[in-house]
Amino acid sequence: MEPRSLGSPGGDSVVEEYGVYINGEWVDSSGEELFDVVNPANGQILARFPGGTREDVGRALEAAKRMFPGWKATPPARRGEVLLRAAQILRDDKDGLGKLLARENGKVISEARGEVQEAIDFFEYIAGEGRRLLGETVATELPDKFAMTVRLPVGIAGLITPWNFPIAIPSWKIGAALVSGCTIVFKPATGTPILGARLVSALAEAGLPPGVLNMVTGRGSVVGDEIVNSPLVSVVSFTGGVDTGKEVYTCGARRLANVGLELGGKNPTILLEDADQELAMEGVLFAAFGTAGQRCTACSRLIIHKKIYDEFLEDLIEETEGLKVGDPLDPSVDVGPVKGKEQEEKILGYIDIGKEEGAKLRCGGHKLTGDGYDLGTFIRPTIFEGKPEMRIAKEEIFGPVLTVLEAKNYQEAVRIANDVQYGLSSSIYTRDVNMAFRAIQDLEAGITYINAPTIGAEVQLPFGGVKDTGSGAREAGTTAIDEFTEIKSVYVDYSGRLQKAQIEE
Numbered sequence: 001m002e003p004r005s006l007g008s009p010g011g012d013s014v015v016e017e018y019g020v021y022i023n024g025e026w027v028d029s030s031g032e033e034l035f036d037v038v039n040p041a042n043g044q045i046l047a048r049f050p051g052g053t054r055e056d057v058g059r060a061l062e063a064a065k066r067m068f069p070g071w072k073a074t075p076p077a078r079r080g081e082v083l084l085r086a087a088q089i090l091r092d093d094k095d096g097l098g099k100l101l102a103r104e105n106g107k108v109i110s111e112a113r114g115e116v117q118e119a120i121d122f123f124e125y126i127a128g129e130g131r132r133l134l135g136e137t138v139a140t141e142l143p144d145k146f147a148m149t150v151r152l153p154v155g156i157a158g159l160i161t162p163w164n165f166p167i168a169i170p171s172w173k174i175g176a177a178l179v180s181g182c183t184i185v186f187k188p189a190t191g192t193p194i195l196g197a198r199l200v201s202a203l204a205e206a207g208l209p210p211g212v213l214n215m216v217t218g219r220g221s222v223v224g225d226e227i228v229n230s231p232l233v234s235v236v237s238f239t240g241g242v243d244t245g246k247e248v249y250t251c252g253a254r255r256l257a258n259v260g261l262e263l264g265g266k267n268p269t270i271l272l273e274d275a276d277q278e279l280a281m282e283g284v285l286f287a288a289f290g291t292a293g294q295r296c297t298a299c300s301r302l303i304i305h306k307k308i309y310d311e312f313l314e315d316l317i318e319e320t321e322g323l324k325v326g327d328p329l330d331p332s333v334d335v336g337p338v339k340g341k342e343q344e345e346k347i348l349g350y351i352d353i354g355k356e357e358g359a360k361l362r363c364g365g366h367k368l369t370g371d372g373y374d375l376g377t378f379i380r381p382t383i384f385e386g387k388p389e390m391r392i393a394k395e396e397i398f399g400p401v402l403t404v405l406e407a408k409n410y411q412e413a414v415r416i417a418n419d420v421q422y423g424l425s426s427s428i429y430t431r432d433v434n435m436a437f438r439a440i441q442d443l444e445a446g447i448t449y450i451n452a453p454t455i456g457a458e459v460q461l462p463f464g465g466v467k468d469t470g471s472g473a474r475e476a477g478t479t480a481i482d483e484f485t486e487i488k489s490v491y492v493d494y495s496g497r498l499q500k501a502q503i504e505e
């Protein structure tokens with residue numbers, strides 16, 4: 001069943017109805033449930049996807065199991081070529097995909113195109129692993145013996161991805177798993193499965209054998225649960241919230257599966273007194289309010305040295321008030337909607353918490369209503385002046401809400417920056433090279449930017465964090481394949497006699 005067109009129940013788009021993708025075909029789910037994918041800018045229904053069943057996951061896993069030996073035996077360079085062809089297919093449709101992404105997720109068109117580019121970049125990057133998959137040769141303690149390591153695919157990978165990066169994050173996981181030789185059951189977020197489906201189709205068109213990659217949409221409590229608990233799944237890679245992440249980890253632990261977790265962030269930007277304030281202004285606005293703050297790398301805490309606190313904050317408020325919020329397809333818009341009612345409620349809830357705990361609301365702090373806003377979920381970019389111990393300074397809000405904190409010196413700024421459960425991204429603006437290098441050592445985070453915003457990680461560097469931000473191997477970069485390959489140590493004894501290591505005779 002190819003995705004069927006259901007005509008247009010309103011607006012300019014055709015609603016497509018999808019099935020689940022198993023064995024290289026879109027087929028009907030065994031269940032009845034369907035859910036709508038809704039454009040957060042105007043409430044328009046874009047597509048319908050099945051709420052998949054345990055049986056659907058079972059069929060997907062059977063396909064992945066059947067295809068594993070053949071895909072494992074396919075030379076890695078050939079596996080990489082499929083990714084290169086898929087990258088080209090995505091590139092040819094970058095405009096269309098960017099627009100679709102902006103409609104599905106709500107991020108502004110420039111960021112949506114950027115995200116499609118990130119998927120292309122990652123496929124191109126990781127395809128090269130097909131010509132590396134490096135092992136080591138190691139010295140041995142005995143004569144006429146050779147020692148080395150080789151990488152082998154872990155097995156079936158269960159990939160669960162979030163709605164905030166509906167094509168880039170799937171591309172990191174799928175690309176790395178495929179080149180490593182794993183077969184896949186993929187569950188995209190229910191809010192944004194269209195781009196996931198397009199990625200799957202691009203790979204099929206690029207020649208990926210049917211059954212190597214299967215996609216089942218649906219509830220985490222059904223589809224996610226079945227993937228995470230299935231004994232057939234050797235590695236689970238999950239990006240999402242910290243609470244679900246802990247459950248995924250616990251389920252994986254029960255059966256000793258490999259689990260990779262990429263969870264939340266509460267990313268600080270520190271401005272020292274010598275910061276280039278103009279540069280920092282642009283960086284903070286982009287990091288705090290880009291993607292409406294819905295990146296796990298978003299800057300949600302701005303820690304300013306007391307000497308420049310007032311001056312920078314006043315300018316920041318003025319700039320923030322000037323940001324244009326609206327239709328993500330309008331290139332003059334800076335900030336799009338948040339992703340749906342649930343997100344909106346959660347973010348507005350945190351704004352109430354901020355007020356209740358005594359933070360000073362300096363701008364925004366409310367939902368936008370009126371023409372162009374009523375059918376969507378828009379929140380005005382919000383700035384609080386807060387204290388480090390407040391919940392809005394500690395918990396991940398995942399929305400356009402920035403908490404500003406004052407620090408008397410570098411030491412205090414770092415102490416505040418580190419005093420949260422998360423550690424994904426971090427940034428410091430200073431012209432003092434010594435302070436910059438000190439911060440690289442001191443900031444507890446998987447990523448530190450010097451004189452640049454907390455967002456915008458490049459695919460050729462490892463991506464991930466410390467503390468409650470995650471566990472397992474870093475995604476992307478040279479570490480991407482660690483999650484999906486097992487290292488085997490190999491000893492070749494060509495002495496023709498029994499040689500005993502570690503035994504003294």
Ligand code: UN1
Nearest residue numbers: 165295296297455456457
């Ligand atoms: C995320 O928000 O989960 O560095 C990923 C960035 C993007 C990826 C963000 N390249 O902001």
